[in-house]
Amino acid sequence: MLLPDKTRVxxxxxxxxxxxxxxxxxxxxxxxxxxxxDVAYTLCILMGQRTARDAVVHAERYLKAPAARLVRFTLRK
Known part of the structure; x- marks a missing residue:
């Protein structure tokens, strides 16, 4: 799975x-x-979530995750 650019997120x-x-x-x-x-929709698409609230939560977690944990981040659903 491709991960979004952290700078963009x-x-x-x-x-x-x-x-x-x-x-x-x-x-x-x-x-x-x-x-x-528009911004909420884009976050939903980038983070693979259906609601803006979930997308924001996932984006915040994604930005805090060290590179080594990103593999596990992509596997969590």
């Missing part, structure tokens, strides 16, 4: 958190909502 996670804060501040802003949903 980190960047998306930072963007997700930033947009999440903006959404909480102004939930009716359509542009922010659209960008938030």
């Amino acid at each position: 980190r960047s998306l996670l930072i963007r997700f958190r930033e947009l999440e804060r903006r959404m909480l501040a102004d939930p009716m802003h359509h542009g922010t909502r659209a960008r938030f949903e």
Whole structure:
């Protein structure tokens, strides 16, 4: 199984958190909502998860995992 680039995952996670804060501040802003949903979808695809919450949890675990543990990370489901 191919693993996503950690730099890309980190960047998306930072963007997700930033947009999440903006959404909480102004939930009716359509542009922010659209960008938030795009980033959430991309995280779901990269992390192989169905929900944004699960994708974020997996992304955080993936970024913390040392290289030696990545083999086990890919086998966990």
